[in-house]
Amino acid sequence: MTGLADCNNFFVSCERSVDRSLEGRAVVVLSNNDGCVVARSNEAKRLGIRMGQPAFEIRDLIRSQSVIALSGNHLLYREISLHVHDVFRRYVPKTLDYSIDEAFLDMTGIPDSELSDIGCAIYEACRREVGIPVTIGFAPSKTLAKLVTERCKKCGEAVGVLLNDEQRWEIMSSLKISELWGVGRRLTRRLYESGVYTIADFARKDRVWVRKRLGVNGEKSWLELNGVSCIELGHVDRLLQDSISESRTFPVDVDDYDYVRARIAIYSADCAKKLRAMHGLCREVGVLLRTNRFHMDRQYQAPQGVVVLGGYSSDTNILTDAALRVLDTIWRENVSFKRAGVWLSDIVPDTPVTPSIFEEYEERVPGNTRLMQAVDKINGMVGHNVVKLASQITKGHVGHNDGYSSSFGAPFNPDR
Numbered sequence: 001m002t003g004l005a006d007c008n009n010f011f012v013s014c015e016r017s018v019d020r021s022l023e024g025r026a027v028v029v030l031s032n033n034d035g036c037v038v039a040r041s042n043e044a045k046r047l048g049i050r051m052g053q054p055a056f057e058i059r060d061l062i063r064s065q066s067v068i069a070l071s072g073n074h075l076l077y078r079e080i081s082l083h084v085h086d087v088f089r090r091y092v093p094k095t096l097d098y099s100i101d102e103a104f105l106d107m108t109g110i111p112d113s114e115l116s117d118i119g120c121a122i123y124e125a126c127r128r129e130v131g132i133p134v135t136i137g138f139a140p141s142k143t144l145a146k147l148v149t150e151r152c153k154k155c156g157e158a159v160g161v162l163l164n165d166e167q168r169w170e171i172m173s174s175l176k177i178s179e180l181w182g183v184g185r186r187l188t189r190r191l192y193e194s195g196v197y198t199i200a201d202f203a204r205k206d207r208v209w210v211r212k213r214l215g216v217n218g219e220k221s222w223l224e225l226n227g228v229s230c231i232e233l234g235h236v237d238r239l240l241q242d243s244i245s246e247s248r249t250f251p252v253d254v255d256d257y258d259y260v261r262a263r264i265a266i267y268s269a270d271c272a273k274k275l276r277a278m279h280g281l282c283r284e285v286g287v288l289l290r291t292n293r294f295h296m297d298r299q300y301q302a303p304q305g306v307v308v309l310g311g312y313s314s315d316t317n318i319l320t321d322a323a324l325r326v327l328d329t330i331w332r333e334n335v336s337f338k339r340a341g342v343w344l345s346d347i348v349p350d351t352p353v354t355p356s357i358f359e360e361y362e363e364r365v366p367g368n369t370r371l372m373q374a375v376d377k378i379n380g381m382v383g384h385n386v387v388k389l390a391s392q393i394t395k396g397h398v399g400h401n402d403g404y405s406s407s408f409g410a411p412f413n414p415d416r
């Protein structure tokens, strides 16, 4: 049996864990310069607020205080995430941290009769120690565990165990095909055309039909729904960081836009390289600027912003472009900055297991994977970044030694 432990409305729950007055209220967390909704409390969901909905559409609800809108505090979420994953590990020796708020639990060798108690213990520990509500589903495969968790959330239950075929068909019939792990909008339409509306409809299809229409990954999902566990922990068996960041303090305070722009491009490229090295893709790119705290005569300023990409990517070009766009929205003229940084968040593994099981590329921004591989290979061989984007090169010079060379770097040594 496999378990899936999934925090409920994670970002909102994190905010509530530090501010109890948010309890019982409709709360949303915004992203992208407060541009769109990235997390909703159940109360906000009941008001009909959608995931990804632009903030201006719910402006009136926010003004009238029917909804409390918060800017994301990703450092807090990361800290709480580590804590929650520690709790999971305490009760189940082999876990797989699947995302910032989800982990698969390997229950091999544990009697079915004990699963419910273990689930309740995890729920209780997370609530008591971290203040985060968690839902845990157990089933014979990961895909089914995910369905059990979804179902529990809908019914307001904390723990669910799928033990027999009757329950399996009942749950699958109650969920729309679009709720199946990895089925995106496009695939939903295609499946509707074939008369597949619920997950049960899909599971009832012939295996050969599934393989022909949806390929090997679709077949794997079909097998998992029919109780055959075949999506291996090993496929994503590595700890993904949920954010990567690069930031530096400048040697002097800088109000030169071109200089800061080049720094942001350099940090973005560095983050992108790290992201590829850990076989990840990300969907959020953030930029922060900081003025010098020790200049008492000036007001401390710390503008920052995030952009949510249209899909997941690890392409330096795409991520740098996004970071530079964020920079343009937060840049302040006539302000000297002491520090700048870039972070990447909403990271998922670069494997077919997630986030779209069938259409691997559906939710990805098309990037140039081969170009990136070549760049990483060349830079890896040379030992420093000789291949870079033009935007990483500054014309101006601000006596820099912040750990990065902004010129073309050392001459290429063909002997290495």
Ligand SMILES: [Mg+2]
Residues within 6 Å of the ligand: 006, 007, 008, 009, 010, 101, 102
């Ligand atoms: Mg969750």
